Amino acid sequence: MITSVLVANRGEIACRVFRTCGELGIRTVAVYSDADANALHTRVADAAVRLPGAAPSDTYLRGDLIVKAALASGANAVHPGYGFLSENADFARAVLDAGLVWIGPPPEAIEAMASKTRAKELMGLAPLGEVADTDLPVLVKAAAGGGGRGMRVVRRLEELAPALESARTEAASAFGDGEVFVEPYVENGRHVEVQILADTHGTVWALGTRDCSLQRRHQKVIEEAPAPGLAPELADSLHDMAVHAARAVDYVGAGTVEFLVAGDKAHFLEMNTRLQVEHPVTEAVFGLDLVAEQLRIAEGRALPDEPPHARGHAIEARLYAEDPAHDWAPQTGTLHRFAVPDGVRLDTGFTDGDDIGVHYDPMLAKLVAHAPTRAEAIRKLAGALDRATLHGPPTNRDLLVRSLRHEEFTTARMDTGFYDRHLPTLTAPTPDPHAPLAAALADTHGRSRFGGWRNVPSQPQTKRYALAGEEIEVRYRHTRAGGLEADGVRVVHADARLVVLEADGVRRTFEVARYGDEIHVNTTRLTALPRFPDPTAQHAQGSLLAPMPGTVVRVADGLTEGAAVQAGQPLLWLEAMKMEHKVLAPSTGTLSALHVVPGQQVTVGSLLAVVRET
Structure with missing residues (x-):
């Protein structure tokens, strides 16, 4: 029996595994780098062990330190999560050699499939050899790891050498392995995958399909289950290939087989010998807890002969601290407030007041909606994102909402080129025109020392804000009765946190929160500017x-x-x-x-x- 699990990971996936362990009565152990000393996964675990340093190569990629941490903390099992060492066969062996339970596939299966070059050979495929102009475009891809790191699209032959160098550097930094390979790049295909679950008694489940076509930098952004619009024959074929891949390496545990679908043809991409980031959509559709199933399989228990029946549709959106309009630049700072409406699943490694640092992936959370139909799931998820409270650095929230509501997505005509085609329109600024006024009125109420009746109206007051890359000046004035007014807008109510405005007969409420010069008005983020610019800046x-x-x-x-x-x-x-x-x-x-x-x-x-x- 597994009594105590160390999760060899961090952030959202560590918290997610801990949640299931807690429900099953299993003790939990976290490992943390110096950068994660106060991270949520460190705080929620029953025990935590420090890995000195901040860089992944010094901490979460040090299998020897993690095994020592498991033994020192009394854990009798290790769950790798995803990324880092989750597809490292040597780490799996080290865990087993230490007498611990490995919650994952056998090391031999990891070796056979974790390297994308060896996986293609196993499936009867091979990466490109010498590349010629007629082969273009091609994709340079890291042999180890995933998550979009170590991947480059090459459309001109002279770009190949620098792309190989850049991919090797990034892959070595992220995975400790700089091996890369080249394969044909299929333009505008769909990324479809099959979740598998296999026990030690010969049973292999194929748990439907997922569509993960909406990607940025080859990293998934929105995922759903089942993949919409697939012909039943094609879906059955994908299931058969996924089960074949699992049986070919005597697979055990949870894994994912990924394909690129173009028309009615499917091209094998890789097999991920671990739990995927997007596993919650499969859980929602099949009514399963895949982490709980991983734990039971690791204890030697058998799966039923047939998986449960699928029901409804589920969609997941990855919320990142990044600026999609500026080359997806990651953002850092304090996450002052983070709240999501009821009715959707939230998997996160952050809570109010946590710092978003520079050392790791900028994903803040995953939001998952499940409903009887795809259209209802889309509406539910888009609405929850739209109403979520996010006070802190810029995020991709607006992009997610617009993507979910885009006609190509709602009609299931999306492919991996979605953001190449639509990014400018999806990221075009559409600031709320009344947000600066609401910010100014709330600020006036919160800072003013004077109030009450005035014999004469005051001169117009001005405040300056940065909004969507532009400088905005707001003008308003105090009235004789001690109220506030602005041109064309009636101020119904104003205090430091709540402003109610009426324009053209429509009344709207604005919730305002200020953190230094950072101001949030509903979903709009502004920066207060000084009255006079600093010439030294x-x-x-x-x-x-x-x-x-x-x-x-x-x-x-x-x-x-x-x-x-x-x-x-x-x-x-x-x-x-x-x-x-x-x-x-x-x-x-x-x-x-x-x-x-x-x-x-x-x-x-x-x-x-x-x-x-x-």
């Missing part, structure tokens, strides 16, 4: 500022001060939250200054370089 024209905190991992070859550069040319690369981000030349001209070197840590707004425009 100005930078020279052409200055390139760090869009996020991170590490400079490399500078473009041959780039030195005085070099000629072209607009859009990559000048340097920042690594933040396990992803590489290009910093591009803003214009054609000359690099007049370079202020950083590889390995240097930078903060938001740090001056990286200056380009003097020709």
Whole structure:
């Protein structure tokens, strides 16, 4: 019997495994890096063991330290979660050799399938050899790991060499393995996968299909089950191939077989020998707890001959602290307030007051809606996201809501090129025109020392805010009766937290929260600006500022001060939250200054370089 589980992971998946363990009466143990000393998964576990350092290579990728932590804490089983060491056969062996229960597939199955190159060979496929113009486009892909890291689309032959170098660097940082391979890239296909569950007695379940086509940087954003619009024959074929893959390696536990579907044809991509991020949609449709099933299988229990019947439809959205309009740049800071309406499932590793740091993936949470029909599930999830309270750094919330309500998605005509086609319209600013006024009125009430009746109306008051990249000036005035008024808008009520405005006969309520210069009005985020700009905050024209905190991992070859550069040319690369981000030349001209070197840590707004425009 499993009595105590150490989760060799962090964040949302650690909390999710702990939740099931708690329901089953199993003791829980967390491991944490220095950056995660106060993280939610560290706080909710029954015990926690420190892994000194912050980088994954020093902490969550150190299998030797994790096994020691399990033994020291009295855990008798290890759950790997997803990512990090979840598909590392050597780690699985180390856990078993230490006399612990491994809640995952046999090491031999991991070895056979965790490397995408070996998995393709097992399925009778092979990656491309030497690439020619006729093979383009191709996808450079990390052999180990997943989550979109170590992947690059190459459309021109001259882009192949730098793409290979960049993918190797990113894969080595994220997974400790820099092996990459090249495969054909199918434009505008659908990403469809099959959840499998296998016991030690020869039973293998194929638990329906999932569609994960909405992706950014090859990382899934919205997932659903079942995959809509698949012909029954195609779905049956996918099930058969998934079961065949599992039986071919004597698989045990939960796993996922992924395919790229184009028309009525399916191309095998890989088998993930672990629990997937999107497993909750399958749980909702089949009424299962996949983590509980993993635990039972690890204890040697048998599955029933047939899985339960599917019911309804489920959709999951991944909420990220990132700015989709600016190259999906990850965002950091304090998550002041995070609340989601009832009626949807919330899996998260954050709560009010937690810090969003730079070291790990920027996913804040997963929201899952289940309903009798797909249309109802879409409406339910979009509504919950729209009404969620998110006070903190910018997120992709608006993008998720617009994606769910987009005609291509509601009619199930989406594919992996969805964001390539629609990102500009999905991220176009649509700020609430009355949000700045509500912020100004709430601020006035919260800070004013005076009030009451006035003999003469006051002169107009002004406040300045940054909203959606623009500067907004708000004007309002005090009335003789001690109230407030603004042109075209009647102020029904105003205090420091609640403002009610009426315009054109329509009354609206605004909830206002302020954290320093950061102001949230319903779902709109503003920044209060000083009355007079600080002249010392100005930078020279052409200055390139760090869009996020991170590490400079490399500078473009041959780039030195005085070099000629072209607009859009990559000048340097920042690594933040396990992803590489290009910093591009803003214009054609000359690099007049370079202020950083590889390995240097930078903060938001740090001056990286200056380009003097020709």
